[in-house]
Amino acid sequence: MDLETRIKLQKSKRMTEEIKNICHINQDILDVMAHCDREMFVPKGFGAHAYKLDALPLVADQWISSPLTVAKMTQALYAKGIDNILEIGCGSGYQALILSKLARRVFSIERVERLAKEAKEKFKHLGIHNVNVRYDDGQNGWRNYAPYDRILFSASIKQIPASLFAQLKVGGIAVAPIEKEGKQIITQFTKTEHGIEKREFDDCLFVPIVDGKSH
Template sequence: MSDFSSKIRLQKCKYMADEISKVCTLSDDTYKALCLSEREHFVPKGFSRHAYKLDALPMLADQWISSPLTVAKMSEALTCKGADSVLEIGCGSGYQALVLSKLIRRVFTIERVERLLMEARERFKNLNIHNIHTRFDDGQNGWKEYAPYDRILFSASIPKIPENIFEQLADGGILVAPIEKGHKQIITRFTKENGTIKSEELDDCLFVPVKDGKGY
């Protein structure tokens, strides 16, 4: 990758972050993370010209890379400042994990579709990203070995958060997920205080649903 090409991509990232900031309020940290996250590396071949538009894009295995606007909203809802570790359920292309890697020291991300995870791992390797740890598994199992997590993020919609996932959230931690309610999905923020879970609905959204088991 030439320095010139990287400079052009970073200029596009900044333009994209500026467009997002016109739609929703961004903290300085989230804005900077978006400016440093080159989405072009995470979109399917043939879609590079669309990489910095505020659109979701299709991937293999009937999955989608979320709109950067949605990624920004989810990242902002996590309130990452002061957090040391985050668990992401649904790695997908790896773009959301990339943004989180600019905000939180340790990122743990799980993907149930092996082909997607292999591609994401290769992208992280090519970009010399060393603080993202990946796991091939059903995300609903969580990743107990490194729990508790200061933050947990679902990058797929789910009707209800499994209790074992709340158990892996640190006290004082925040979990953000697209919760299915009828025909709608709502970005919902959960906080854990003295073992009690409180929830707050934030915004409508659209994600692929969480699925059981592993896929290949």
């Protein structure tokens, strides 16, 4: 392991310790985050801020979420050991990277063409083959590989469309930042044979979901 890699791992470890001091996150999630190179997924010029608990700007008015928010969203998803996850809003690809270490397959949709292309290149560079990135409007879902065990929204939304719940397995979980009374709340939805059960967690801050595709 070269010096640069060791330094990044030390920074990642300190970042996860900071998260641990703020709230309870399962150790398996913290271990994954401690071994992931977040610096590769932040914009150029922001490397010094890669391991701080800050959201950082991307192109097209998009953002890479705070590591603390990523940890909370991942915790609510119960992703460890499951087969497949659909992510709505790939962004830089950092959240998909974390999920790729917990689940067998990740299908991530990004509506900004440049971000989708860059995310694909990053996963190829890292030798990660279980993340599939598609350039499309995430609200369409990805029917080819449905139904999914988990669906994660990496953009805020007022309510999850019924068409996306249709792509979730019975017993599956969807997690989204739901817009409610001027706030965004990390909300977990469990699909049962009798309907959808809802559970609310912490406040959060995401860019809102947008219709259509963008270049």
